[in-house]
Amino acid sequence: MNIGKSVVIKGELLGSEDLTIEGQVEGKIELKDHVLTIGPNGRIKAAVFAKSVVVLGEVIGDVSASEKVDIRDKGTVEGDLISPRVAIAEGAHFRGSIDMQRGQRPAETKAERAEAKASEAKASETKAQPAVAASAKA
């Protein structure tokens, strides 16, 4: 779903799908469990709540993400960030506070869970090998 360059929204913007904004939004944006992308032409003056937020345009307001905030090159954020992961590219502009909620466990992605399972399986396979080799010798 895209909000075009010429669109101006004032108020609360709620959604249950990924959203890309190239226009202007003033107020509040809430996209729990989904990805919000502020495109290069996007101009946001709002409190933002989403699963992940990618900023290529401008955001003035606090940004809360349950997974990650990613401010790309030429992206601008003025406000506080609350997220377990924050990536800020060289060339991005940021002013405000960053709280990475270290006391809380960050949400695991599917890829991370799969990788963890694969490492566990490999580790238990490696442990079993010496036992197999020992019994073969005997």
Place this chain on the structure above:
Amino acid sequence: MLVDLGPVVGSNVSFFGERLGCRIHVEDVFSEIEKADVERRLDTLGDALVGRCGRPEGSVDGVLCWDVFDYLDKPVGQQLAKELVKMLAPGGALLAFFATLQNPEPLYNRYVVKDEEHLEHRTLRASKARHHVLANRDVNRMFEGLTVADSFLLLTKTREMMFRKPSATPRGVPLEF
């Protein structure tokens, strides 16, 4: 709470935020200097910096000044330093770099934390050359109220200084002689 006065560096945010678990507040002093120059209000830069960087008294555990004071006029530097001393909590630390050689190029410096022992230095274009060298005496006077915990002269001829705000003596604890 850690206050970083330099341009935001993503890997520094990850280092201090993820590995050390700090809450970080970033105020880019260099962009404030550039903005004040464009808007012709360098005479009120001190007030602007105090307004932007100021936090409640005793609320900050650490301040990363990097080398910002090498780019501020003495009165502005003194005004900012006084505010930083006030906002540091007892026992808090302040890290600052001071050049011993003037750089005539229109450049700022950006410091990237690589790991616990290594810092990488990169340059950033400035609109004009503003770099100057502060005398030792001026540096110590600027941070009155803090003690020098560590001071090194790096191979780059930059002084790296760590200041600490003395901890408050707990009441009722007898002094032993």
